[in-house]
Amino acid sequence: MQVAGTTVHRGTKLADVRELSPEEQAAAGGFRYALSLERTAEAGAGATAGAGAAGGERLEVRARWLVGADGFFSRVRRQVGDGVAPEFSDAVVWWANITPEDLAAAGAEWPMALRDMDGLQCVGTGYVPGGQSALAAARYFLALRASTPNMGSERSVCEAVNTAMHGGEAGMQDMGVWAVQARPEDMAAAGVPFPAPTAAPGEESPALARALATFSFLPDDVRAFLAATKPEQVTERGMYEHPWDKFAPGGWANGRGMVLVGDAAHAPGRPNGQGASTSFEDAAVLAACVKKHGLGDEAFAAYEAIQQKRVADIFGKAVSGSSELSMAERLALLHSVAFEPLWSPTDLPVPVASTEEGLAWSHARVREIVKRRTRRVDSASRVEESGQGAVTEQVVTAA
Numbered sequence: 001m002q003v004a005g006t007t008v009h010r011g012t013k014l015a016d017v018r019e020l021s022p023e024e025q026a027a028a029g030g031f032r033y034a035l036s037l038e039r040t041a042e043a044g045a046g047a048t049a050g051a052g053a054a055g056g057e058r059l060e061v062r063a064r065w066l067v068g069a070d071g072f073f074s075r076v077r078r079q080v081g082d083g084v085a086p087e088f089s090d091a092v093v094w095w096a097n098i099t100p101e102d103l104a105a106a107g108a109e110w111p112m113a114l115r116d117m118d119g120l121q122c123v124g125t126g127y128v129p130g131g132q133s134a135l136a137a138a139r140y141f142l143a144l145r146a147s148t149p150n151m152g153s154e155r156s157v158c159e160a161v162n163t164a165m166h167g168g169e170a171g172m173q174d175m176g177v178w179a180v181q182a183r184p185e186d187m188a189a190a191g192v193p194f195p196a197p198t199a200a201p202g203e204e205s206p207a208l209a210r211a212l213a214t215f216s217f218l219p220d221d222v223r224a225f226l227a228a229t230k231p232e233q234v235t236e237r238g239m240y241e242h243p244w245d246k247f248a249p250g251g252w253a254n255g256r257g258m259v260l261v262g263d264a265a266h267a268p269g270r271p272n273g274q275g276a277s278t279s280f281e282d283a284a285v286l287a288a289c290v291k292k293h294g295l296g297d298e299a300f301a302a303y304e305a306i307q308q309k310r311v312a313d314i315f316g317k318a319v320s321g322s323s324e325l326s327m328a329e330r331l332a333l334l335h336s337v338a339f340e341p342l343w344s345p346t347d348l349p350v351p352v353a354s355t356e357e358g359l360a361w362s363h364a365r366v367r368e369i370v371k372r373r374t375r376r377v378d379s380a381s382r383v384e385e386s387g388q389g390a391v392t393e394q395v396v397t398a399a
Contacts, residue, residue, distance in 0.1 A: 006395075012037040012059060014070055014398045019080045019256065031062040032257045033080065035396055063396035065295060067286075068260040069279075070398045072240050072267035080258055082251050086240035089269035091138070092187065092194060094211040095179040096234040098225070106228035110176070111221045114145040121355055122146040127218065139186060141218055143178040143225070178226065179271055181239075182214050190214045196236055207236035241269025244315040247308045253300035261286060266311045274319055277334075278311050284339040295395070306338050342369050 015038035025032055037059040068076030072086045103109060113125035124144045128137040184194040192213050199205055208231045212223065242265065252260045262279035286303045293299040318330040325333070343365050352358045 009037055009059060009061075012039050014038075014075050015058065017066070017076055017079050017398065019258075028062060031064050033063045033066045033396070035061045035063060035066075035398065037061060061396055063394070064257060065395040066258045067395065067397040068258065068264045069262050070264055072242070072263040074260065074264035076258065076398050077260055077264050081254055081260060082248075084242065084246075084251060086242050086267050089239045089241045090183055091181050091239045091270060092184065092236065093179060093181045093239055093271055094207055094234055094236045095177070095271060096208075096229045098176040098178065098229045098233070100174050102230055103225070103228045106224075108224040108228040109221070110145060111143060111219075111225050114143060114176075117145065117147065127222070137181075139182050141178070141180045141215065141222060143176060143222075145174060145176050147172045148175050176225075178229075180211055180215055180226075181270065187214050190216065195238060204231050205234060205236075207231070207234040210236060239269050239271070241267050244312040247312050249304070249308070251304075252308065253297065253304040255297050255301070257297065257300075259286065259300040259303065265307075266315070268315055268319070272319055274314055274334075278307075278314060281310070281337060281339065282307055284337075288339045310338055342366050 014035060016036040018034055020028060020032055020034055039057045039059070066076065066080070068074050068081065070076055074081070077084065109115065111125060114123055117123050122144060123146075124142065126140060126142040128140045132138070187194045187210075190213050192210050196206060196210060208226070208229060211234065212226060215223070215226070218226075244266070247266070252265045261282040263275055265282070266278065268275045268278075282303075285307055286299070289299040289303040289306070293302055313333060317325050318333045343362070347365070348358060349361060352361070
């Protein structure tokens with residue numbers, strides 16, 4: 001599939017990547033990396049690693065520039081980067097979604113702290129051991145209840161928000177999200193082995209039962225809430241991190257056409273939202289650097305210099321509960337970004353009658369900006385192709 005002059009290979013995963021030798025690069029016309037993409041067994045007929053073939057078929061791709069966005073066990077980083085692997089953060093996390101229908105089927109209710117939303121769109125509650133910071137507690141329970149647009153099966157966010165705003169058929173729906181975190185020693189004390197045993201094919205995931213056993217001390221209303229979750233909705237995972245105090249120049253951009261973004265560069269070690277947030281920032285900052293310096297190692301180095309410091313500040317000060325910063329200073333650090341946002345609060349139409357109206361305006365504004373920029377990129381690609389002909393993949397993002 002072609003998107004803005006870029007080939008997207010769906011239903012594939014990165015199986016192997018290697019840096020070509022100088023002789024191989026010269027013979028390949030300057031391409032530096034050879035990648036092998038493997039088609040997954042679940043891929044549909046639209047997958048491009050041999051459409052219609054069985055899982056496991058390989059697609060070979062060459063790249064002049066390589067963006068490693070393949071998670072905290074990044075194959076790109078291990079095979080053509082600095083080889084640094086993430087470290088176990090001594091934390092195990094379970095998380096899941098839960099609906100009012102799940103609660104009703106189990107004869108349960110929302111936890112006491114979440115039963116009255118008092119007109120708010122989202123409310124949350126949490127439990128942490130006494131004396132520990134909610135930002136850095138070794139053990140915790142957190143839950144959110146939110147009134148969200150009913151997305152349905154094929155609805156866009158804008159469509160759902162607009163329907164809800166105008167009292168349409170779909171309207172709003174309640175949704176719950178919860179997460180619990182413990183240490184392996186807490187699990188051992190509860191008689192829960194770590195790591196989790198592998199479930200046999202077709203066997204129900206043991207994650208929910210393991211979470212309930214580990215957190216047997218939570219209040220009855222909270223345990224009933226957790227127990228009402230569908231077992232297949234619960235994910236259990238040991239959390240790994242790239243320690244922020246070990247970030248090093250050249251760790252994210254190797255100077256030879258490869259750059260890392262997201263968890264491949266800086267996995268935070270806990271599901272606090274900053275992993276996703278800083279990953280989106282990486283993409284925006286990298287794009288801004290490429291726009292300023294042109295596609296190449298200069299742009300990659302500039303991106304690394306900006307984001308390594310910012311992410312270290314966020315993970316080391318804003319998130320870890322550092323006593324150096326007040327909560328106001330932490331929030332100011334989180335909200336300050338090194339790229340130009342698509343819009344700022346000063347752009348909002350005034351007055352904004354409701355949160356839903358503001359969200360609908362935001363989604364429409366962002367879509368309009370992205371479409372305009374995409375059209376501009378498409379036009380530039382067509383001009384380049386008309387002058388030079390078709391070109392093999394120049395930039396590959398391994399995700």
